[in-house]
Amino acid sequence: xxxxxxxxxxxxxxxxxxxxxxxxxxxxxxxxSELEPLLGIIRLLKSVLVPVEPSxxxxxxxxxxxxxxxxxxxxxATPLYPKRLVLGAVAFGSLVSAAAVYLIYSRARMARxx
Amino acid sequence: MQLARQHDTRSEAGAAKGVELRVDCTEPDxxxxxxxxxxxxAFGILYERHMRRIYNYVYYRTGSVADAEDLxxxxxxxxxxxxxxYRVQGVPFSAWLFRIAHNLVANWxxxxxxxxxxxxxxxxxxxNPTDDPPLVAESSEERLELxxxxxxxxxxxxxLLILKFVEQMPNAEIAAVMGRTEGAVKALLxxxxxxxxxxxxxxxxxxxx
Numbered sequence: 293x294x295x296x297x298x299x300x301x302x303x304x305x306x307x308x309x310x311x312x313x314x315x316x317x318x319x320x321x322x323x324x325s326e327l328e329p330l331l332g333i334i335r336l337l338k339s340v341l342v343p344v345e346p347s348x349x350x351x352x353x354x355x356x357x358x359x360x361x362x363x364x365x366x367x368x369a370t371p372l373y374p375k376r377l378v379l380g381a382v383a384f385g386s387l388v389s390a391a392a393v394y395l396i397y398s399r400a401r402m403a404r405x406x
Numbered sequence: 407m408q409l410a411r412q413h414d415t416r417s418e419a420g421a422a423k424g425v426e427l428r429v430d431c432t433e434p435d436x437x438x439x440x441x442x443x444x445x446x447x448a449f450g451i452l453y454e455r456h457m458r459r460i461y462n463y464v465y466y467r468t469g470s471v472a473d474a475e476d477l478x479x480x481x482x483x484x485x486x487x488x489x490x491x492y493r494v495q496g497v498p499f500s501a502w503l504f505r506i507a508h509n510l511v512a513n514w515x516x517x518x519x520x521x522x523x524x525x526x527x528x529x530x531x532x533x534n535p536t537d538d539p540p541l542v543a544e545s546s547e548e549r550l551e552l553x554x555x556x557x558x559x560x561x562x563x564x565x566l567l568i569l570k571f572v573e574q575m576p577n578a579e580i581a582a583v584m585g586r587t588e589g590a591v592k593a594l595l596x597x598x599x600x601x602x603x604x605x606x607x608x609x610x611x612x613x614x615x
Contacts, residue, residue: 346474359449
């Protein structure tokens with residue numbers, strides 16, 4: 293089975309087939325040897341990564357604080373994306389633009405020469 | 407049938423303008439987010455809907471209850487501060503919140519140089535879903551080993567596993583949170599599970615040898 297198909301099968305199992313291993317393996321019986329170890333890891337992940345519950349006092353106190361907190365006490369609004377990421381994207385965009393201008397210029401020069 | 411809980415509120419801003427605002431608890435996040443710009447009660451409902459998910463995400467990324475509480479609180483403070491900038495046409499509200507939490511966790515790791523993730527020490531305290539027969543067979547040792555392997559994964563793969571297994575998000579929502587395509591999420595999920603399988607097998611072989 294190709295990696296792409298296997299990725300799709302694993303994804304489908306997680307979205308709709310979890311807990312119905314035998315039904316799932318019956319449909320894809322020919323690939324049992326490839327799928328079974330992956331389904332085993334998924335089962336193990338489900339047993340390890342379980343939701344936890346925050347303390348009730350923390351949850352209630354934070355809600356009360358959020359509802360009553362004066363605007364002046366809120367932290368200053370910050371951009372969603374870190375400054376370094378934005379600067380990096382701008383620098384990359386500038387480089388691409390410069391390369392494009394250079395490419396257009398050199399092609400035009402070659403065309404003129406020809 | 408679940409009865410729609412509806413309550414009337416008069417927000418600070420609304421009261422100042424003499425406007426009575428009605429907040430419907432059944433409204434979608436995006437509608438509530440618009441209302442929350444002028445009404446804290448609406449923000450309170452959004453908090454009730456998303457607090458546990460954000461707390462879980464931060465808890466599994468930091469491995470500590472104290473840090474999870476601190477960063478969860480900071481996530482909602484920042485959300486409240488930045489709410490005016492939130493646009494419904496952009497990412498879903500939940501994905502927007504998760505991005506704030508993700509940035510705070512990333513800063514926390516960078517500033518403190520701490521790499522401890524996944525609450526390994528708290529394993530015994532976590533609920534074990536023993537009502538699922540196939541899970542009973544998985545030994546504590548196997549689960550501990552898996553936690554160790556997950557803790558060594560790159561941050562984006564840890565994030566993916568937490569969103570998929572703890573938060574039980576569909577791939578489309580994970581894609582919105584992580585800023586990737588749905589196809590990229592599927593591929594990364596598969597590669598991550600394959601890599602866990604390889605590492606667990608190698609660890610087992612190493613112990614036997």
